[in-house]
Amino acid sequence: MANIKEIQDRMRSIQDTLKITNAMYMISTSKLKKSKKMLADTEPYFFALQSEMSRILRHLPEFEDIYFESDSAVEKKSEEKRVGYIVITADKGLAGSYNHNIMKAAYEHLQTHPNNKLFVLGELGRHYFEQQGVRIDKQFHYTVQNPSLNRARNISEELLQQYHEGKLDEIYIIYTAMVNAVAEEVEIKQLLPLKRADFAAMHIPVDAPREELALVPSAEAVMDRIVPDYLVGFVYGALVEAFSCEQNARMMAMENATNSAKDMLHELDILYNRARQAAITQEITEVIAGAKAQKRKKKR
Template identity: 75%
Template sequence: MANTKEIQERMASINDTLKITNAMYMISSSKLKKSKKMLEDTEPYFYALQSQMGRILRHVPDMESIFFRTSEKSPEEKRAGYIVITADKGLAGSYNHNILKIAEEHLKSQKKHKLFVLGEVGRHYFEKRGCHIDKQFHYTVQNPTLNRARNITEELLLSYIKGELDEIYIIYTKMVSPIKEEAELLQLLPLKKADFQVQIPAGIPIEQVSFRPSPEEVMNRIVPRYIEGFVYGALVESYSCEQNARMMAMEAATKSAKDMLHELSILYNRARQAAITQEITEVIAGAKSQKKKK
């Protein structure tokens, strides 16, 4: 059994760690509330864009657009771009691991690809494994803003319009519920018309709409804003999931620390009791030996 001094030192160390995990839990909780508010403030605008895209396709279903094109290349010849959103630091449970696992699986299956990485954890991971990173977006995941989402979107659309990429995917973490989150891969481009089609009930007339200068031009103006909104939403949702995962990890660490302190407290009391008993035994033994001498 360890002596009382060793147990006290260990308890002091755990108490210091407990203060850190408690502080990190509170910080993540505050950031989570902020990120949810950011998403709620911008969602209506981008949902309205999605609705307008569906409205245009309802009136002009056979419209041709570069953003809805279907590549005739074989899967081996297609060039895909992958946006991978990770965190800038760890201590967030399996948050980063789940994202990187999906990313690595798809990168292995797609021979021709471009890799766009957001987050220092992802950058270190791919660099360590010798994966070429085509573009890194620094300091984005800790402060997701619409302007940064716009910069990322411009970079992606430029590669897509030039024909350097046939498909663009985004790998991020989606919050399913307050206690559940999932790493997800979604195709950003090309878009699928079926995703925007809304069935109008029979008997309801379709309104007359005119597009200036043309439906194609209007759509080509709206789609970049829609992609921009999706990227921004993915950044904010990933940030929310990161903070939520860190909160849960810190909560578990705090609970473990308290359990360890409870066990060490029992050990400390036993060691202290044993030391007192030993001292009493020595005093009694000494007193007996003095009596015998007399």
């Protein structure tokens, strides 16, 4: 059995850790509330953009644009496609399996498209892909801990430029989405080219009356103006949701760590009491043994 001093030292160490996990839990809670508010404040605008794109496509079923998949385009083989990946990870750990899940999913998806370009957000993602020997084309620093529309716009403009120049045929974004308060899952979404089916919110009969729609100066010009803003909104939403998931994962990890620390303190408290009781018993035994020795000495 460990002595009293060893047990006390260990208890003090766990108590210090407990303060840290409690503080990290409170910080993550505050950040999670902030990120949810950020997403709620901007969602209506980008949902309205998506709705307008859906209206345009509904009225112009034969409409073709560089941003949308074309039925007449020659389908390239998977290994020939130049595919860009935006992978959103965290800058730090202590968030359970949050980073592991997204890096594993991203690495597996990268293997399906050998001709790829990787754009990483988050220090842990950079370290992981460097260790795996995967080439990183660009890393966006200081983004995941402070998602903003300006940073989302910078990311989107970088990808759009390469898409327009023909350096990329497809663009995917890989991030973590929150299913509910306790569940998260990795999402792999295709940003470009867009799919018409994603904007078909509902089935409308052919003979149903349709409102008049004026597109000035042209449908292509209107769509070319809307789509970049829509992509900015999607990237921003992914950044905020990934940030929310990271904080939620860290909250749960810190809560589990706190509970484990409390359980360890309870067990150590029992050990401490047993060791203290054993020490007291030892002292009493020694006092009694000394008293008996003195009695025997006096009798002689």
